[in-house]
Amino acid sequence: MTKKNTTIYDISKKLNVSVATVSRALNNHPRISQETKELVMATAKEMNYKQNNLAKALKSGETKTVGVIVPYINTNFFSSVIRGLEEELSPHGYRVIICQSHDDAAIEKKQLNTLLHTQVDCIFISISRNTSDMEYVKKILTTTNTPIIFFDRKKDIPGISTITIDDHKGAYAATEHLIQQGYKNIYHFSGDQNLEIYQNRLNGYMDALTAYKMPVIKDNIINTGSSIEEGISAMKAIWKRKIKPDAIFSASDFTALGACKEIKNLKLKMPQDIGVIGFSNEPFTQFMELSISSVDQTPVLMGKISGNVFLESIKDNSSGITIEKKLVLTPTLYIRQSSKRK
Amino acid sequence: MTKKNTTIYDISKKLNVSVATVSRALNNHPRISQETKELVMATAKEMNYKQNNLAKALKSGETKTVGVIVPYINTNFFSSVIRGLEEELSPHGYRVIICQSHDDAAIEKKQLNTLLHTQVDCIFISISRNTSDMEYVKKILTTTNTPIIFFDRKKDIPGISTITIDDHKGAYAATEHLIQQGYKNIYHFSGDQNLEIYQNRLNGYMDALTAYKMPVIKDNIINTGSSIEEGISAMKAIWKRKIKPDAIFSASDFTALGACKEIKNLKLKMPQDIGVIGFSNEPFTQFMELSISSVDQTPVLMGKISGNVFLESIKDNSSGITIEKKLVLTPTLYIRQSSKRK
Numbered sequence: 001m002t003k004k005n006t007t008i009y010d011i012s013k014k015l016n017v018s019v020a021t022v023s024r025a026l027n028n029h030p031r032i033s034q035e036t037k038e039l040v041m042a043t044a045k046e047m048n049y050k051q052n053n054l055a056k057a058l059k060s061g062e063t064k065t066v067g068v069i070v071p072y073i074n075t076n077f078f079s080s081v082i083r084g085l086e087e088e089l090s091p092h093g094y095r096v097i098i099c100q101s102h103d104d105a106a107i108e109k110k111q112l113n114t115l116l117h118t119q120v121d122c123i124f125i126s127i128s129r130n131t132s133d134m135e136y137v138k139k140i141l142t143t144t145n146t147p148i149i150f151f152d153r154k155k156d157i158p159g160i161s162t163i164t165i166d167d168h169k170g171a172y173a174a175t176e177h178l179i180q181q182g183y184k185n186i187y188h189f190s191g192d193q194n195l196e197i198y199q200n201r202l203n204g205y206m207d208a209l210t211a212y213k214m215p216v217i218k219d220n221i222i223n224t225g226s227s228i229e230e231g232i233s234a235m236k237a238i239w240k241r242k243i244k245p246d247a248i249f250s251a252s253d254f255t256a257l258g259a260c261k262e263i264k265n266l267k268l269k270m271p272q273d274i275g276v277i278g279f280s281n282e283p284f285t286q287f288m289e290l291s292i293s294s295v296d297q298t299p300v301l302m303g304k305i306s307g308n309v310f311l312e313s314i315k316d317n318s319s320g321i322t323i324e325k326k327l328v329l330t331p332t333l334y335i336r337q338s339s340k341r342k
Numbered sequence: 343m344t345k346k347n348t349t350i351y352d353i354s355k356k357l358n359v360s361v362a363t364v365s366r367a368l369n370n371h372p373r374i375s376q377e378t379k380e381l382v383m384a385t386a387k388e389m390n391y392k393q394n395n396l397a398k399a400l401k402s403g404e405t406k407t408v409g410v411i412v413p414y415i416n417t418n419f420f421s422s423v424i425r426g427l428e429e430e431l432s433p434h435g436y437r438v439i440i441c442q443s444h445d446d447a448a449i450e451k452k453q454l455n456t457l458l459h460t461q462v463d464c465i466f467i468s469i470s471r472n473t474s475d476m477e478y479v480k481k482i483l484t485t486t487n488t489p490i491i492f493f494d495r496k497k498d499i500p501g502i503s504t505i506t507i508d509d510h511k512g513a514y515a516a517t518e519h520l521i522q523q524g525y526k527n528i529y530h531f532s533g534d535q536n537l538e539i540y541q542n543r544l545n546g547y548m549d550a551l552t553a554y555k556m557p558v559i560k561d562n563i564i565n566t567g568s569s570i571e572e573g574i575s576a577m578k579a580i581w582k583r584k585i586k587p588d589a590i591f592s593a594s595d596f597t598a599l600g601a602c603k604e605i606k607n608l609k610l611k612m613p614q615d616i617g618v619i620g621f622s623n624e625p626f627t628q629f630m631e632l633s634i635s636s637v638d639q640t641p642v643l644m645g646k647i648s649g650n651v652f653l654e655s656i657k658d659n660s661s662g663i664t665i666e667k668k669l670v671l672t673p674t675l676y677i678r679q680s681s682k683r684k
Contacts, residue, residue: 020362048487065456073424073440079416082442095456098415098440100424114407114437118460145390257629287599289631 006049015043065095066310067115068124071103071153076282077299078126081151084303085124092311094121105131112136116146122310126153129192129225147313151306152297153195161313161325163306167197170295170331171204172211174249174277177293177333179212181341183247183275186214189224189234189259191251201251201279220245224255231258239266246274247339253278253285253294260292260338275339281332291336298329305329348391357385407437408652409457410466413445413495418624419641420468423493426645427466434653436463447473454478458488464652468495471534471567489655493648494639495537503655503667505648509539512637512673513546514553516591516619519635519675521554523683525589525617528556531566531576531601533593543593543621562587566597573600581608588616589681595620595627595636602634602680617681623674633678640671647671 008022015022017036025032025040043049068085070078086096099115101108105128115123123146134155140146141159154162178186188205191198206216222238224230231254238245239262250256256278260270268274270290278285281296309325350364357364359378367374367382385391410427412420428438441457443450447470457465465488476497479490483501496504520528530547533540548558564580566572573596580587581604592598598620602612610616612632620627623638651667 018360018362019365020360023361065460067439072421073415074418074421076416079414082415086442086444095441095452097409097456097460098442099437100428100440102428110437114439118407118439284626284629287626288629 006044006047008049010047011040011043011049014047015039064093065097065118065120066122066124066307067097067099067118067120069099069101069108069111069115070126071101071128073098073100075280077152077280077297080299081126081303081306084300084305085307086303087300088304088307089311094307101128103128103130105133109136112140116140116144120146122147122149122313124149124151124306124310126151127155127195128153129195131155132194147310149306149309151302153197155196159324161309161323161327163302163309163325163327163329164197165297165302165329165331167200167331168204168207170279170297170333171201171249171251172208173204173331173333174279174293174295175205175208176212177335178247178249178275178277178339179208179214181247181271181275181339184214185220185243185245186247186249187220187222187238187245189222189231189248189250189252189255191224191226191255193223198251205249224250224252226252226254228254228258228261231255231260232262233258235259235262235266248274248276250276250278253280253282253292256292256294256338257284257288260288260290271337271339271341275341277339281334285334285336288338290338293336293339294334296332296334298331302329348386348389350391352389353382353385353391356389357381406435407439407460407462408464408466408649409439409441409460409462411441411443411450411453411457412468413443413470415440415442417622419494419622419639422641423468423645423648426642426647427649428645429642430646430649431653436649443470445470445472447475451478454482458482458486462488464489464491464655466491466493466648466652468493469497469537470495471537473497474536489652491648491651493644495539497538501666503651503665503669505644505651505667505669505671506539507639507644507671507673509542509673510546510549512621512639512675513543513591513593514550515546515673515675516621516635516637517547517550518554519677520589520591520617520619520681521550521556523589523613523617523681526556527562527585527587528589528591529562529564529580529587531564531573531590531592531594531597533566533568533597535565540593547591566592566594568594568596570596570600570603573597573602574604575600577601577604577608590616590618592618592620595622595624595634598634598636598680599626599630602630602632613679613681613683617683619681623676627676627678630680632680635678635681636676638674638676640673644671 008019012019012022022040025037099111101111108128134157148160150160150162190202193199209216222234224234248259256276259276263270263274277293279295281294285292285294350361354361354364364382367379441453443453450470476499491503493505532544535541551558564576566576590601598618601618605612619635621637623636627634627636
């Protein structure tokens with residue numbers, strides 16, 4: 001359906017001059033006569049030639065743009081990382097363009113290609129829950145010069161720096177807090193176990209239980225995604241059990257919110273009958289009439305550090321060094337009404 | 343600081359062949375010998391030449407990417423418009439890249455240039471609160487072929503299609519609802535009056551009062567932005583007045599949320615002592631223990647229709663017609679606990 005745009009090939013054909021001449025004329029090259037320049041310009045205008053990054057790219061080879069791919073733009077966590085990235089990079093003249101993968105590996109791959117084609121100087125990715133094939137990422141690293149940096153949701157790939165938080169520590173602290181509040185039967189809403197962040201949160205939960213000599217019960221680990229709806233249905237399901245939970249550590253604030261809605265629906269008292277703690281410190285956890293405890297992931301800082309890793313890599317690169325960095329930030333536990341019963 | 347990337351000029355210089363030859367070799371052009379192709383490819387690899395959209399653009403002149411600029415990505419309204427846009431355009435092979443202006447005209451202008459340089463096929467913009475100079479937008483329309491479409495926050499510029507909602511109607515319905523609930527002294531938190539959407543909401547508020555023979559009192563119109571903090575401080579300020587409001591129609595859900603927080607702080611009963619209604623139907627309005635009434639702007643539909651206006655314009659364009667469309671959607675009033683006292 002789309003009409004093809006005029007290219008410099010079309011102009012070259014029309015004027016019967018070489019593509020190089022057209023390109024140089026459009027770039028105001030000194031070796032091209034004023035007469036030819038004017039002819040090319042006039043023809044380009046006549047043919048509705050779109051002055052594009054072609055000329056600029058040919059001239060400078062530099063675009064000063066970075067790309068970022070996130071599962072979704074509309075969670076506080078990802079939008080805050082992007083804000084941190086912009087704050088770090090904009091003083092250095094970089095602009096940030098954003099793509100969302102809708103948490104789907106196939107779209108993520110397409111968005112990666114989109115960003116490569118727009119010639120960004122670096123691509124920051126937080127991978128999708130179903131991303132498994134990393135071959136094309138490795139291929140990008142070997143066939144292009146475009147650096148890739150993973151943040152939060154990552155896989156370990158040689159040559160790719162990563163910026164994460166210590167999810168194990170955050171989950172451990174959240175679970176320990178529930179234990180210290182006197183909860184005895186603490187369930188875990190686990191998030192997608194294809195992602196390292198959720199594996200680490202699960203491990204932190206199990207390790208805290210073990211450290212306090214409490215049993216790790218497989219049935220108490222509920223495999224959820226990270227939506228409100230999954231939180232509601234998980235809470236509904238576990239409340240029908242004989243042995244009911246008296247606390248939930250959710251790997252996601254959204255499933256925690258779903259649990260809280262269902263807890264209200266079941267007319268249970270929070271934090272007395274049941275305690276809840278989430279993960280991410282999404283703003284709504286504070287907005288709630290009964291505020292939800294959560295683990296803050298310092299997303300703005302994560303964005304700033306991600307940007308800084310890129311800026312440093314340019315410096316390193318120009319002295320011929322490639323350094324792969326693995327940076328881990330420490331999360332902060334926020335104790336609020338949903339879990340504070342002492 | 344940034345190291346310049348290798349361009350096809352560098353390869354051309356190194357091999358002492360024309361730029362066109364390098365370009366054609368990289369594009370696998372039939373007129374170039376296999377030997378030359380291999381030489382160019384090897385040199386490109388050796389020089390770390392970044393295979394970029396250059397070659398593709400030269401070949402096809404088409405990128406199949408659209409750009410969108412929004413003030414912020416992290417409100418439900420804007421992220422939902424973007425979702426609608428993606429849903430409409432992705433079946434047609436278009437990818438969406440997103441930039442945020444941080445509600446600042448200077449950044450918006452830079453992002454516009456970024457998108458133009460990445461050769462997007464269309465730019466969708468919801469303008470910043472301080473955008474006033476539209477000369478550069480007009481310049482883009484006359485000097486490039488890139489269509490621009492405004493959604494929600496717009497200015498009227500010949501040649502630019504706009505997709506908005508009927509803000510006047512939404513504000514009128516919200517105010518009428520408060521009147522019908524028996525509120526007598528209805529204040530308005532107005533939002534930035536540089537933006538048409540907020541002008542229209544103010545007019546809808548005033549027209550509803552007038553229609554019901556209630557006085558329009560200048561002092562009851564509070565000039566706020568659209569943040570939670572501004573809602574809190576506005577509520578604090580007006581509650582110190584002799585004649586206090588018994589209801590607030592806020593042009594923004596965020597200032598409405600701020601008002602609700604301060605109402606709770608003042609130990610007032612909602613909706614008995616004071617009623618509140620917001621605008622945008624942000625998800626938190628439902629999450630609240632005491633849910634907030636709001637006006638839904640059907641953002642996903644707005645995104646879909648925006649995408650469709652672009653797709654139709656391509657069709658029209660190929661038959662030589664340029665149609666400027668002005669589409670206005672009808673908002674929906676959601677009545678919740680914060681304003682329902684009957």
